[in-house]
Amino acid sequence: MASDTDLRQNEKATALEPASDAVLRFIGTIRTPWTDRDDCPRQGRLDGPECRIVLNPEWHEALTGLDNYETVEVLYWLDQSRRDLVLQSPKSDGRIVGTFALRSPVRPNPIGTSIVKLERIENGTLFVRGLDCLDGTPLVDIKPNRCDFTPKAPPKPGDGQTD
Amino acid sequence: MASDTDLRQNEKATALEPASDAVLRFIGTIRTPWTDRDDCPRQGRLDGPECRIVLNPEWHEALTGLDNYETVEVLYWLDQSRRDLVLQSPKSDGRIVGTFALRSPVRPNPIGTSIVKLERIENGTLFVRGLDCLDGTPLVDIKPNRCDFTPKAPPKPGDGQTD
Numbered sequence: 001m002a003s004d005t006d007l008r009q010n011e012k013a014t015a016l017e018p019a020s021d022a023v024l025r026f027i028g029t030i031r032t033p034w035t036d037r038d039d040c041p042r043q044g045r046l047d048g049p050e051c052r053i054v055l056n057p058e059w060h061e062a063l064t065g066l067d068n069y070e071t072v073e074v075l076y077w078l079d080q081s082r083r084d085l086v087l088q089s090p091k092s093d094g095r096i097v098g099t100f101a102l103r104s105p106v107r108p109n110p111i112g113t114s115i116v117k118l119e120r121i122e123n124g125t126l127f128v129r130g131l132d133c134l135d136g137t138p139l140v141d142i143k144p145n146r147c148d149f150t151p152k153a154p155p156k157p158g159d160g161q162t163d
Numbered sequence: 164m165a166s167d168t169d170l171r172q173n174e175k176a177t178a179l180e181p182a183s184d185a186v187l188r189f190i191g192t193i194r195t196p197w198t199d200r201d202d203c204p205r206q207g208r209l210d211g212p213e214c215r216i217v218l219n220p221e222w223h224e225a226l227t228g229l230d231n232y233e234t235v236e237v238l239y240w241l242d243q244s245r246r247d248l249v250l251q252s253p254k255s256d257g258r259i260v261g262t263f264a265l266r267s268p269v270r271p272n273p274i275g276t277s278i279v280k281l282e283r284i285e286n287g288t289l290f291v292r293g294l295d296c297l298d299g300t301p302l303v304d305i306k307p308n309r310c311d312f313t314p315k316a317p318p319k320p321g322d323g324q325t326d
Contacts, residue, residue, distance in 0.1 A: 014221045019188035021301065022240050024272050026184040041322045042314035058177045059271065062249045064261030072263075075274060077185050086225045090316035098227030100235075100305040103312050108222065109187050109303050111238060113276060138184065140272050142263040149266050151205035153253035159204045 005082075009094040012087040019083070019109075028055040028139035030076055035135050037080065043103070044132035046071075046117045053126040053139060060124035069148055072118050072126075075141040076133055078110035112137075115145055168245075172257040175250040182246070182272075191218040191302035193239055198298050200243065206266070207295035209234075209280045216289040216302060223287035232311055235281050235289075238304040239296055241273035275300075278308055 007013060031052040034040040041048065053074065055063065066072065085106050087096040099107050116130035126142070143149075151159075170176060194215040197203040204211065216237065218226065229235065248269050250259040262270050279293035289305070306312075314322075 012224065016188065016221075019186040021189040022187040022242070023182040024185040024187065025179065025182035025246070027271050038319060040319065042316060042319060043309065043312075043322075058179075059249065059263075061175065062262040063264070064250060064259070065264030066261060068264065073276065075272070075276070079185070083188070086222065087227060090314075096227065097315060098229060099225040100222075101226070101228035101231065101307060102315060103306050103309065104316075107304060107306075108190050109238070111274065111304055113236065113238070113306075113309075115309070141270060141274055143266050143270075143276075144264060146206070146266065146276075146278070149206075151253075152260060152265060153205060153267075156201060156203065156205060159206075 008089040008092045010087065010096045011085060011089050013084040014086050016084050024077065024140055026077065026138040026140065027059050028053060030131065030133055030137040030139055032131055032133060032135045037134060040134060041132045044114050044116065044130040046130045048129050050119065051128055051131045053128060053142070055124045055139070057124065063121055063124065066144070067121055069118060069144045071115050071145040071148065073143045073145055074114050074116055074131070076112045077138045077140050078105040078112050078133065079138060081105040081110035083108050083110060111140060171252040171255045173250065173259045174248060174252050176247040177249050179247055187240065187303055189240065189301040189303065190222050191216060193294065193296055193300040193302055195294055195296060195298045200297060203297060204295045207277050207279065207293040209293045211292050213282065214291055214294045216291060216305070218287045218302070220287065226284055226287065229305070229307070230284055232281060232307045234278050234308040234311060236306045236308055237277050237279055237294070239275045240301045240303050241268040241275050241296065242301060244268040244273035246271050246273060274303060
């Protein structure tokens with residue numbers, strides 16, 4: 001889907017005020033082999049090409065301890081996506097699917113999430129496999145994969161039985 | 164971690180300009196049993212209490228087809244979190260971990276992500292289990308769980324062999 005205003009058959013957009021609820025601070029840039037949207041994979045693969053996540057210098061120390069994880073979750077801003085589509089037609093065949101039933105970049109807040117394989121970290125740059133975004137995509141967050149992570153802080157009442 | 168400016172032993176904050184790179188539009192509100200941060204679980208559990216994701220009316224149609232999925236990914240804005248910590252001490256014992264090696268709500272862009280079990284959808288409200296956030300948390304996005312999702316659009320060159 002282009003970031004223009006064209007609609008495919010049966011697609012539906014909604015009229016929206018400008019976004020104003022919260023503001024993101026980009027923390028780095030993602031470098032991938034894909035410079036055109038038509039070349040990007042639709043979903044990343046852990047055996048895909050090596051990509052780089054280049055973190056801004058003020059956040060380098062915040063990587064301390066991340067090398068204990070084999071896979072990490074990455075959030076990024078899909079800055080070329082339109083944000084007003086409610087119904088989308090992925091196959092351009094008139095059949096529609098709701099935006100929240102798709103992982104399309106076209107969504108009200110175009111944040112992509114991927115689980116990537118962490119190969120190594122060098123000078124604030126992560127070398128990873130499993131991304132699917134364009135070269136130059138702005139980085140929003142990095143977290144340990146929830147499946148591998150155990151909270152480090154003491155338990156709280158809401159935690160219930162954890163073992 | 165409070166949203167104030169106190170630091171625990173060995174923690175480190177960074178000086179930041181106001182965030183200005185991209186703007187989010189909240190699309191609904193999450194209702195949970197937890198009204199105080201001390202009561203929230205540190206990580207949601209698929210057998211945890213039922214919570215509600217109440218979507219704003221303009222996005223109700225965008226749920227079309229989501230009921231085909233047993234689990235969905237939810238993104239939300241942790242609006243009470245400070246955003247400047249580089250190193251954190253989860254146990255307040257002087258030992259520190261980098262922000263990106265934690266799933267703490269304290270991060271440069273405080274976006275929480277959870278995989279939740281979708282029980283049912285009624286009138287634009289999702290009934291789910293697996294959340295860990297405060298009652299009233301703003302909703303940012305809903306997507307099918309990547310593990311269950313197969314792209315609906317035609318393959319592209321970057322997809323490689325998919326089967």
